[in-house]
Amino acid sequence: MALLEASHLTKTYKDISVVNDVSFSLEHGKCVALLGPNGSGKTTTLRMLAGFIKPTDGNISFNEDRLSKDFRNYVGYLPQFPVFHNWMSGKEFLIYAGQLAHLSKTEAIKRADELLDLVNLKEVRKLRISKYSGGMKQRLGIAQALIHAPKLIILDEPASALDPIGRREVLNLMRELKKDATILFSTHILNDAEEVSDEILLLNEGKIIEQGSMHELESVQSTVTIKLSFTDEPKFIEDRLKEIESVFKVTRENNDYFLTVHDLQIARKQLLEVVHRENWQLTRFEVAKTSLEDLFMKAVKK
Ligand SMILES: Nc1ncnc2c1ncn2[C@@H]1O[C@H](COP(=O)(O)OP(=O)(O)OP(=O)(O)O)[C@@H](O)[C@H]1O
Numbered sequence: 397m398a399l400l401e402a403s404h405l406t407k408t409y410k411d412i413s414v415v416n417d418v419s420f421s422l423e424h425g426k427c428v429a430l431l432g433p434n435g436s437g438k439t440t441t442l443r444m445l446a447g448f449i450k451p452t453d454g455n456i457s458f459n460e461d462r463l464s465k466d467f468r469n470y471v472g473y474l475p476q477f478p479v480f481h482n483w484m485s486g487k488e489f490l491i492y493a494g495q496l497a498h499l500s501k502t503e504a505i506k507r508a509d510e511l512l513d514l515v516n517l518k519e520v521r522k523l524r525i526s527k528y529s530g531g532m533k534q535r536l537g538i539a540q541a542l543i544h545a546p547k548l549i550i551l552d553e554p555a556s557a558l559d560p561i562g563r564r565e566v567l568n569l570m571r572e573l574k575k576d577a578t579i580l581f582s583t584h585i586l587n588d589a590e591e592v593s594d595e596i597l598l599l600n601e602g603k604i605i606e607q608g609s610m611h612e613l614e615s616v617q618s619t620v621t622i623k624l625s626f627t628d629e630p631k632f633i634e635d636r637l638k639e640i641e642s643v644f645k646v647t648r649e650n651n652d653y654f655l656t657v658h659d660l661q662i663a664r665k666q667l668l669e670v671v672h673r674e675n676w677q678l679t680r681f682e683v684a685k686t687s688l689e690d691l692f693m694k695a696v697k698k
Pocket of ligand 1: 436440441584
């Protein structure tokens with residue numbers, strides 16, 4: 397049974413529908429990416445789900461509690477631009493957030509310690525937030541969203557504004573969290589969606605234009621391109637690569653090879669088997685262009 401169902405959600409500002417008849421469900425334990433270009437309605441959708449703004453039309457229900465109109469207790473929310481009290485330490489901030497969420501002081505301290513551990517900020521718990529890096533602040537923001545042990549974690553662009561180190565820290569944390577939480581996060585970065593999500597909701601101009609698991613969406617699209625590099629170029633490499641069943645095109649650019657394949661999972665397996673068997677010195681295996689990118693571009697251009 398789904399954790400949450402959103403049906404026919406619509407938000408209109410002055411007769412303009414910025415979210416228009418959006419329906420989807422979120423299954424327990426899944427990590428879902430709400431993907432879309434700037435202005436497509438991601439933040440508006442998330443804010444409706446988190447209970448900060450009311451839909452103009454449509455309905456949101458948590459299956460745990462179909463009758464309640466106020467489901468804010470079920471949701472932990474990290475806004476796109478979180479605001480911190482920079483003079484506080486990370487731990488003080490979490491205790492403060494815990495008390496705002498109606499935990500007793502003792503419970504808030506206990507929860508703050510657990511979460512600092514979880515988001516890997518234990519060492520810097522006494523440091524002022526003003527001294528934190530962007531990635532550390534986002535991890536603290538995620539900890540704050542988790543303070544009341546919500547059923548659903550909603551993260552608005554959690555990694556988009558970070559440098560590569562901060563982004564990596566946040567994506568690693570999300571990968572940890574998704575082991576036992578349900579996460580809905582927005583992003584306009586395709587790699588982030590591909591890296592951590594199980595499912596995608598693709599939003600454009602306020603409407604969902606595609607939805608499904610990564611695998612389903614990839615199989616709708618026909619191709620993926622893989623980039624390979626080797627230290628020593630094996631003999632007849634191009635011909636050997638073409639022999640791999642799932643590879644239907646091989647091109648070369650300088651010292652890199654580009655393989656066009658239908659199914660990334662199968663191709664990866666077959667290719668790595670050959671690499672291992674032949675003892676090729678593979679130095680790079682990169683998904684150079686994904687079907688999600690194709691899908692995104694086609695959908696958005698439409
Ligand atoms: N309070 C508001 N009043 C009027 N228009 C609004 C309001 N909030 C959002 N909008 C408009 O709704 C559209 C969708 O905005 P939203 O912030 O949901 O998009 P987004 O996909 O999150 O974009 P981004 O990736 O840039 O954050 C935008 O055109 C925005 O200007």
